Amino acid sequence: MNIPPAFLAELQSLLPPSAFSLQPAVLESYARDESSQPAQTPLAVVWPETAEQVAAVLGLCNRHRVPVTARGGGSSLEGNAVPSPDGIVLSLERMNKILEVLPQDFQCRLQPGVIYDDLNRRLARDGLFFAPGPSSGDVATIGGMIGNNAGGLNALRYGVTRDHVLRLQVALADGSLLWFGTRAMKTSSGFDLVRLMVGSEGLLGVVTEIVLRLHGLPERKTAMARFETLEAAAQAVFEIMSSGIVPGALELIDENSIAHINRYKGWDWPETPTLIFEFHGAPSGIAEEVEMAREICAGLGASYFEVAETPARREQLWAGRKEITNAEKALYPDHIMLKGDIAVPLSHYAAAVQKAQALGEQYGLAVSIFGHAGDGNIHWHTLVPPSDAAALERGEQAAADLIRYALSVGGTATAEHGIGLAKRAFLLEEHGAAVEVMKRIKQALDPNGILNPGKMFFDERG
Amino acid sequence: MNIPPAFLAELQSLLPPSAFSLQPAVLESYARDESSQPAQTPLAVVWPETAEQVAAVLGLCNRHRVPVTARGGGSSLEGNAVPSPDGIVLSLERMNKILEVLPQDFQCRLQPGVIYDDLNRRLARDGLFFAPGPSSGDVATIGGMIGNNAGGLNALRYGVTRDHVLRLQVALADGSLLWFGTRAMKTSSGFDLVRLMVGSEGLLGVVTEIVLRLHGLPERKTAMARFETLEAAAQAVFEIMSSGIVPGALELIDENSIAHINRYKGWDWPETPTLIFEFHGAPSGIAEEVEMAREICAGLGASYFEVAETPARREQLWAGRKEITNAEKALYPDHIMLKGDIAVPLSHYAAAVQKAQALGEQYGLAVSIFGHAGDGNIHWHTLVPPSDAAALERGEQAAADLIRYALSVGGTATAEHGIGLAKRAFLLEEHGAAVEVMKRIKQALDPNGILNPGKMFFDERG
Numbered sequence: 001m002n003i004p005p006a007f008l009a010e011l012q013s014l015l016p017p018s019a020f021s022l023q024p025a026v027l028e029s030y031a032r033d034e035s036s037q038p039a040q041t042p043l044a045v046v047w048p049e050t051a052e053q054v055a056a057v058l059g060l061c062n063r064h065r066v067p068v069t070a071r072g073g074g075s076s077l078e079g080n081a082v083p084s085p086d087g088i089v090l091s092l093e094r095m096n097k098i099l100e101v102l103p104q105d106f107q108c109r110l111q112p113g114v115i116y117d118d119l120n121r122r123l124a125r126d127g128l129f130f131a132p133g134p135s136s137g138d139v140a141t142i143g144g145m146i147g148n149n150a151g152g153l154n155a156l157r158y159g160v161t162r163d164h165v166l167r168l169q170v171a172l173a174d175g176s177l178l179w180f181g182t183r184a185m186k187t188s189s190g191f192d193l194v195r196l197m198v199g200s201e202g203l204l205g206v207v208t209e210i211v212l213r214l215h216g217l218p219e220r221k222t223a224m225a226r227f228e229t230l231e232a233a234a235q236a237v238f239e240i241m242s243s244g245i246v247p248g249a250l251e252l253i254d255e256n257s258i259a260h261i262n263r264y265k266g267w268d269w270p271e272t273p274t275l276i277f278e279f280h281g282a283p284s285g286i287a288e289e290v291e292m293a294r295e296i297c298a299g300l301g302a303s304y305f306e307v308a309e310t311p312a313r314r315e316q317l318w319a320g321r322k323e324i325t326n327a328e329k330a331l332y333p334d335h336i337m338l339k340g341d342i343a344v345p346l347s348h349y350a351a352a353v354q355k356a357q358a359l360g361e362q363y364g365l366a367v368s369i370f371g372h373a374g375d376g377n378i379h380w381h382t383l384v385p386p387s388d389a390a391a392l393e394r395g396e397q398a399a400a401d402l403i404r405y406a407l408s409v410g411g412t413a414t415a416e417h418g419i420g421l422a423k424r425a426f427l428l429e430e431h432g433a434a435v436e437v438m439k440r441i442k443q444a445l446d447p448n449g450i451l452n453p454g455k456m457f458f459d460e461r462g
Numbered sequence: 463m464n465i466p467p468a469f470l471a472e473l474q475s476l477l478p479p480s481a482f483s484l485q486p487a488v489l490e491s492y493a494r495d496e497s498s499q500p501a502q503t504p505l506a507v508v509w510p511e512t513a514e515q516v517a518a519v520l521g522l523c524n525r526h527r528v529p530v531t532a533r534g535g536g537s538s539l540e541g542n543a544v545p546s547p548d549g550i551v552l553s554l555e556r557m558n559k560i561l562e563v564l565p566q567d568f569q570c571r572l573q574p575g576v577i578y579d580d581l582n583r584r585l586a587r588d589g590l591f592f593a594p595g596p597s598s599g600d601v602a603t604i605g606g607m608i609g610n611n612a613g614g615l616n617a618l619r620y621g622v623t624r625d626h627v628l629r630l631q632v633a634l635a636d637g638s639l640l641w642f643g644t645r646a647m648k649t650s651s652g653f654d655l656v657r658l659m660v661g662s663e664g665l666l667g668v669v670t671e672i673v674l675r676l677h678g679l680p681e682r683k684t685a686m687a688r689f690e691t692l693e694a695a696a697q698a699v700f701e702i703m704s705s706g707i708v709p710g711a712l713e714l715i716d717e718n719s720i721a722h723i724n725r726y727k728g729w730d731w732p733e734t735p736t737l738i739f740e741f742h743g744a745p746s747g748i749a750e751e752v753e754m755a756r757e758i759c760a761g762l763g764a765s766y767f768e769v770a771e772t773p774a775r776r777e778q779l780w781a782g783r784k785e786i787t788n789a790e791k792a793l794y795p796d797h798i799m800l801k802g803d804i805a806v807p808l809s810h811y812a813a814a815v816q817k818a819q820a821l822g823e824q825y826g827l828a829v830s831i832f833g834h835a836g837d838g839n840i841h842w843h844t845l846v847p848p849s850d851a852a853a854l855e856r857g858e859q860a861a862a863d864l865i866r867y868a869l870s871v872g873g874t875a876t877a878e879h880g881i882g883l884a885k886r887a888f889l890l891e892e893h894g895a896a897v898e899v900m901k902r903i904k905q906a907l908d909p910n911g912i913l914n915p916g917k918m919f920f921d922e923r924g
Contacts, residue, residue, distance in 0.1 A: 184837075187805065196657070285746065346568070376647055415649060417650060431641075437634070445899065
């Protein structure tokens, strides 16, 4: 497909030459995200540096009916950032300034291209942090986290991205540039456009500036418990969450995930279901919670409970969780990785984990199960050689079965990765006729359907 | 105005005779809410008992273009529930069943007409509570709290109503009945229709069933501190909130409010700026926080700091806060009460309190200032004889000046009461062109503008 010449001429008048590219190698490098969705090469990539440039590009695309896919770090997992082959990529990479840190208000103001870990390194100087804690924090941008309503390790205690966004500057499809929200900590003033934008996967507008709510950096202790069975580990999650403890993080890792980590890191961790905890708060409270958790784990037959006593050991325990995906990619570089991201109400957590394991057996797949257990979130992976069409189909089937199980107990098809391309069928299964309401809102804000078309819905371009 | 005969005939076919009324005395009793907005008598009142009846009534109203104002306890403060004179009131009073309590999931499912205090009495049997804590909890319904995104005494620690709503069944203007949301604790599945509905003041749909997220009932201690000056009390709020303490509640009461309480209750509390605290959590943490707060208050010259040692004393301290409005109504039964509900970022809190006091002096008004200080929320009242047009105008002017001050420092025109009729001009001042986006969403969901017309926007009926 070729870029329409009239569109290109106007684009060149809006942006300096360094702010866009038509080079095939560059376009290729923006053709996919971290999902297993097929690459789609865009017509152009633009790197605006100001909100006004973003708005002008959207207005131009709207007049020419050219699709626009906004892109942060490209780490989305469901094809959310895969561009349209007849559209452009609008990369926010160069809008990466932290504009203001307001420690007295527990707030900061920043551009959408700031990377999560970079932000937290800066905030630490003021004793603050932006809490969600995505495992991909070394590449994920705040704008991308907003697009997908990203969660992460610490969402359990502090909430997901949506709970932290106070104000957004947004460029709409028609090229207008607006502010939504307030810096007050609560408001009943009008419809909640901020939370509508968060998690809208680039379908309603492009975020150009952000005010986040922050938390004070807490004292923290990291701990690990090892169990005989996945069932016992999952039951421990439920009992801990019901006990009144509010962990900073509570992660489940199954034996297959540990095996991958061992091979990747050269470790010899016992290959058995494992929980990793973080306890946050005042020192006396932390000590109390550690003892409560230790007792609950012992009551469920945990063979091992360790509190990390050094920063190095703490880092190592977390590497055991955060590097699962990296390990699997390194060990099976040519495989397709199928991923699941369900969440269920807590009382169904243990059963859901068992269901995921049983589905692996039923479909003859090597499945690894892990995730943000404390909020009922289960991630699972299965690795399939691309040549094995039958295994791929069995994998898709198992993924669908697990999502349908989650929906049957009141859960969600995707807790933190979003719908993108991969989960569109399940948006409808989860929400039914409410999807029509979402489409009406999409139509109201982007009547020409230029914003990230083909994502979330199958058919929004009329 | 008379009810259209064709509409009435259809209404009679949809509902049993006991479910609607045309009697003038009944209509009069639904003509206003707790605001100072003028009464507007509706054409009819209906009391549906099922979600299907609600949806059928909306579908009927939509076909006949008859306005519908949904109503819970009628305790809204900005005219949010004042009906249209050419429309009907849809009262949810009879849909007041708690359908299910799910202690293992920290959730409950209920109808919108359940009264806040009734819900918490039931939940206490399972050691749970729905946290926000509106002062009007003896009359406010959960449906009304959702309409206004109500806050309250405990919103500071646990969040406002919006933070607690997981799922909603909603009847739309076209008579369809849909479910939004998930029972999972987090989700990235589609647009966030739940939070869009919360705070939409009955303009987008009528909530017919609700799943709430609950918290475990904490240990709690109530305390009171008295200060020489309002400035010192407000500064204490800022220092406490910056110290890492997360109070269950933190309320400011000025000397005028205390004077009203004293006269109403026959008490003799020193008439001086006062803070009331609640500390929640584990006993050791509470003790630590009480001592930290006591020190901060002493450092700012507090002459008095008391921890309530009996349940009766605890009740009394809270009565001193919760009954301010009742006291003022009883003391000035014929006066018009002008009300403010701004919130500002915390670093501006002390200045905003001083500004409120200065505006009272500037305009020659007796002003009482109180509110949910910990989240930057200031309520203020001034009582004006209805015959004193000049004082009324000065009161309106002072209210407008304070809102403009709040907006100038990044705050909001209304933290928890909503826009209703009274704050419509400030919706535009606060959000500017973003109001057009709100209207586009309104148009998409209620194209005929039948849902609570005239509220929030001036002109949504095309």
